[in-house]
Amino acid sequence: QVQLVQSGAEVKKPGASVKVSCKASGYTFTSYDINWVRQATGQGLEWMGWMSPNSGNTGYAQKFQGRVTMTRNTSITTAYMELSSLRSEDTAVYYCARGVLTGTYWYFDLWGRGTLVTVSS
Amino acid sequence: DIQMTQSPSSLSASVGDRVTITCRASQSISFYLNWYQQKPGKAPKLLIYAASSLQSGVPSRFSGSGSGTDFTLTISSLQPEDFATYYCQQSYSTPHTFGQGTKLEIK
Numbered sequence: 001q002v003q004l005v006q007s008g009a010e011v012k013k014p015g016a017s018v019k020v021s022c023k024a025s026g027y028t029f030t031s032y033d034i035n036w037v038r039q040a041t042g043q044g045l046e047w048m049g050w051m052s053p054n055s056g057n058t059g060y061a062q063k064f065q066g067r068v069t070m071t072r073n074t075s076i077t078t079a080y081m082e083l084s085s086l087r088s089e090d091t092a093v094y095y096c097a098r099g100v101l102t103g104t105y106w107y108f109d110l111w112g113r114g115t116l117v118t119v120s121s
Numbered sequence: 122d123i124q125m126t127q128s129p130s131s132l133s134a135s136v137g138d139r140v141t142i143t144c145r146a147s148q149s150i151s152f153y154l155n156w157y158q159q160k161p162g163k164a165p166k167l168l169i170y171a172a173s174s175l176q177s178g179v180p181s182r183f184s185g186s187g188s189g190t191d192f193t194l195t196i197s198s199l200q201p202e203d204f205a206t207y208y209c210q211q212s213y214s215t216p217h218t219f220g221q222g223t224k225l226e227i228k
Contacts, residue, residue, distance in 0.1 A: 111166075
């Protein structure tokens, strides 16, 4: 079925990096952008950026510029989000979400279940 | 960045009630507004896109309206499964910012 399956929970030390994967199935991977959204415990949703699996083009929120890298491997229909120089404030659930463009309207219609990243010394 | 402000932040209501949640953008975003529902421990679920278009499979008791800076999500008759947190999101420009959320609780 159509789904995004994310990698498992991670525990990292401050200053380390984490790489979260998001495997797409049931649809043409290269036809839809992948977005990454994070949510700290008890907090709201924060958009981090997008990646085109077709071209590899990316766009990142200013807040994460220089620390985040979004990539993909089309042969295994998997997108990745790597966040470096981790700090305690990066502790959150990280979601990948499929971006759909209808006319000129973007929205996220398919989400992964989320990956908990805990940053702790 | 465009700031999205939802009101109220929390809301208590009963099954069968009509409920309206408001979202205001810090600048005009035309109709570039989406609504999501999130239940505890789950990923968000798309309800409404382009301000008023109902996502496939979403019950018709959900509706959205508005344009420019002011938008509303209405649930015409609350069902037990509707108690959740609701988020608006603008897709007018990046970063695609979300509102802070409205938690809908059972009265």
